[in-house]
Amino acid sequence: MMEKEEIFSKVLRAGRRTYFFDVRSTKAGDYYLTITESKKFTNDDGSFHYKKHKIYLYKEDFSEFNSILQEMTDYIINEKGEEVISERHQKDFKKDYNNEESDSENQETVTATTEKFTDVDFDDI
DSSP, rough: OOOEEEEEEEEEEETEEEEEEEEEEEESSEEEEEEEEEEEEEEEOOOEEEEEEEEEEEEEHHHHHHHHHHHHHHHHHHHHOOOOGGGSTTTOOOOSSSSOOHHHHHHHHHHHTTTTTOOOGGGOO
């Protein structure tokens, strides 16, 4: 089957994950959005493969989808803040015990880390 025509695309690289946002056209000429998460996995022999998950989002669902996404992301930020703590659980994470930093220096690191994120607003689509 032929791949639907891509009209507009954006890519968000986030560590081992890459998110693809693609506006595509239906046979009738209407537009819809696909969001694809691609995650890279490395095998023991050094080779790698990707696992992909795709969401199809149609115009009639944009408003409610955007509303719920905003509500959920706001909830997470309000409950857990913007610090990324999941890095501690990666098998190659190494904490630097030799360098005791003050709270203000730690905050600067967190701010620098979160500045790398891209704000995606579905209203722009």
